[in-house]
Amino acid sequence: MTGWPAKHDAASGDVAPIETPTTGQPSDLLIVVSVAASERVCLSQSVWMLPLADAGTSEPMSGRGAAFGDTNNDGWMDVIVTRLGGTPLLFENRSASAAKSHWLGIQLEGVKSNRDGLGARVDVNGQTRFATTSGSYLSASDPRLHFGLGDKSHADVEIHWPSGVHQKLSLDAVDRYVAVKEGTNP
Numbered sequence: 001m002t003g004w005p006a007k008h009d010a011a012s013g014d015v016a017p018i019e020t021p022t023t024g025q026p027s028d029l030l031i032v033v034s035v036a037a038s039e040r041v042c043l044s045q046s047v048w049m050l051p052l053a054d055a056g057t058s059e060p061m062s063g064r065g066a067a068f069g070d071t072n073n074d075g076w077m078d079v080i081v082t083r084l085g086g087t088p089l090l091f092e093n094r095s096a097s098a099a100k101s102h103w104l105g106i107q108l109e110g111v112k113s114n115r116d117g118l119g120a121r122v123d124v125n126g127q128t129r130f131a132t133t134s135g136s137y138l139s140a141s142d143p144r145l146h147f148g149l150g151d152k153s154h155a156d157v158e159i160h161w162p163s164g165v166h167q168k169l170s171l172d173a174v175d176r177y178v179a180v181k182e183g184t185n186p
């Protein structure tokens, strides 16, 4: 919600037998923040330890896939994790600090491009996302693009559609989902 995406680690654990997993690890929810280099903990040359958030459960699990999306349309991104030998888990985002931040969701509708605008590059206030539903094992995430705006209540949006169409929007109303049809400003 601050403009930095959160990361979820669907812990793996054992792989067999599928019906009766015997070990697992707690699920980690990592908050991506702007941390001064002097405060970072480096685990290896390419891996940084990020601050842990309260995932809401410390139950050991053998996670497999994770799908990201706003399941209740409140503007806070949630996570659904599939578990080996268990039912899926929904991690509903109830962060108190997130409620103070602005956000914008964009649902693309392609005309010349594919219907969901997959592959489009969308820039909002200097942040870049690419329209995709992929990202985790055997999981499809929310096709809507989500941007945390922090204290900004205005959004400058640029969409580079796969067809080559370039579209710009200037939005004064945020904290909502906006449907954008290729070539037509809402």
Ligand SMILES: [Ca+2]
Pocket: 069, 070, 071, 072, 073, 074, 075, 076, 077, 078, 093
């Ligand atoms: Ca939500």
